[in-house]
Amino acid sequence: RDSRGVERLLLAVAAGLITFSALQLGPLTASRPAPDRSPRQVNVDSGQVDLTESTGLELPVAHVAAWVDPLNGTCRPVNSYVFVKTHKTGGSTLANVLHRRTWKHQLKPVLPKNLVNMGWPNRLTPKSVLKGPSTVAVKGDVLTGHLVFDDVARAATARMVPKGRYLTILRDPITRLLSAFKYYGIARMVTRGLAKRVASGTASTTLAPLPVSDPAAAVRQFAARAAEYMSLSPEINPVGRPNVTLVHALVKDSMAFDLGFTSTYSVALDVDAARWTSLVELEVQRAAEKFDLVLINEYWDESMVLLRRAFCWELDDVVYTSLKAAAALSRGPPAAKPSRGSQLQRSLPPETLRDLNKLVELDTALYRHFNRTFWQRIAAEVGFDEEVAALRRRVSEVQAQCATYKVGIDLGRTAPHVCQQHSWENVKFSCELAKQWGQLPQGHQCKECVFGSECGDGRRTSRNLPRYTLQHAP
Numbered sequence: 001r002d003s004r005g006v007e008r009l010l011l012a013v014a015a016g017l018i019t020f021s022a023l024q025l026g027p028l029t030a031s032r033p034a035p036d037r038s039p040r041q042v043n044v045d046s047g048q049v050d051l052t053e054s055t056g057l058e059l060p061v062a063h064v065a066a067w068v069d070p071l072n073g074t075c076r077p078v079n080s081y082v083f084v085k086t087h088k089t090g091g092s093t094l095a096n097v098l099h100r101r102t103w104k105h106q107l108k109p110v111l112p113k114n115l116v117n118m119g120w121p122n123r124l125t126p127k128s129v130l131k132g133p134s135t136v137a138v139k140g141d142v143l144t145g146h147l148v149f150d151d152v153a154r155a156a157t158a159r160m161v162p163k164g165r166y167l168t169i170l171r172d173p174i175t176r177l178l179s180a181f182k183y184y185g186i187a188r189m190v191t192r193g194l195a196k197r198v199a200s201g202t203a204s205t206t207l208a209p210l211p212v213s214d215p216a217a218a219v220r221q222f223a224a225r226a227a228e229y230m231s232l233s234p235e236i237n238p239v240g241r242p243n244v245t246l247v248h249a250l251v252k253d254s255m256a257f258d259l260g261f262t263s264t265y266s267v268a269l270d271v272d273a274a275r276w277t278s279l280v281e282l283e284v285q286r287a288a289e290k291f292d293l294v295l296i297n298e299y300w301d302e303s304m305v306l307l308r309r310a311f312c313w314e315l316d317d318v319v320y321t322s323l324k325a326a327a328a329l330s331r332g333p334p335a336a337k338p339s340r341g342s343q344l345q346r347s348l349p350p351e352t353l354r355d356l357n358k359l360v361e362l363d364t365a366l367y368r369h370f371n372r373t374f375w376q377r378i379a380a381e382v383g384f385d386e387e388v389a390a391l392r393r394r395v396s397e398v399q400a401q402c403a404t405y406k407v408g409i410d411l412g413r414t415a416p417h418v419c420q421q422h423s424w425e426n427v428k429f430s431c432e433l434a435k436q437w438g439q440l441p442q443g444h445q446c447k448e449c450v451f452g453s454e455c456g457d458g459r460r461t462s463r464n465l466p467r468y469t470l471q472h473a474p
Helices: 002-025 091-104 151-160 173-183 186-200 215-224 226-230 246-251 254-258 273-290 297-310 326-331 340-345 350-359 361-379 384-402 409-414 417-423 426-436
Strands: 081-085 142-146 165-170 293-296 444-448 468-472
Touching (some): 091 426, 165 361, 173 215, 173 246, 215 226, 215 340, 226 246, 297 361, 297 384, 426 444
16 A cells, blocks of 8 residues: 555655656657758947846846756866957957956956967067066966967967967958958058059059048058069068068958968968969868857857857846947937948949959858858757757847946946946956956056047057057156
């Protein structure tokens, strides 16, 4: 009799568990939703920071509560990483996500000496690194910055961040080129160079100034004679790349330049096809061996979820919001809008796009390879699309929470700490990390630039985006 009573009790408990599971999981035969493969149009050209740290502000979690983390204690979080920034790919946004986690978990940063570039566009050297009052070689947990990631830099970063995992981000090469063309003022840069050459009598008489006020016309004119125009900007001559100018580094195969490609990166536009193909394949393979994770700008939300899973982080670690869209936050979450590059691209004729494609052949090979492996990696994941949807809800919640505070300098002074970090550009975040770890050089301070003035590194402030610089203390 006792055994039958126990048996009935176990059956009752089992029935209750099945009922509970059905309520939580829904019908077992429910079809899996179709994957959402469309990129979420967000402006990720500039720095962004985390708004999810709980200090000073409680953020809603009700909408995300139904989402179950598939990792759930099955892996160990990665707390040491090296991020090689590429230009105009959303690298500042991603850097700020990484800075936020560095701050939150009190990880030791290895910072650029000028808080921006790790020696770029030249090679990484010991002088490129911020050492603070100490002259001892720096070692840490996290390194983020613009650097030429050749074999020398790979060996140096391995010494500075010995346990680091390596990641970078790529963007559609033509869209990236056009975004850089506008953002860095390439038309103005080469036109000034042309004026100097004309004054010295060394310029071609058939080369005309670029129309600075008309970006589409400037790109058309530039693309038709790209090699000549690129030669007009200041030469940087990095090791292994003779006759390279600043415009070369920002425009021609710029992502390949940043990732340290030496055997294929050339200022020449005409290379033997067979040799070129074999060299490109070799360099792409070397890049694949260098990096643990390569993200894709056009699929930003998918990239953030893939980062979270690959590094075993929490969902809040990869929540982001646009710094460049900060001016719109007082009116609510920023509306989706095309980037500079995509807007300009639609206005260009086919012959100009063909000329531009010649400038990004190596970048295109890189992008195609890593875009393919990006989706192959996602295809092996379980519940990935549901997590992307959860991240998007979380981003909307965070933006709505911080939208009530004034943007710009006021946001940095009056808002709760979690929303203050929203206004921190990369240099500001690096300054704060340097202060946290006592890495500021003796007699220096992080100073907010006055509106309308230059920061000392050529960057000019605006009303909505305060900028910071490292200066000698008065």
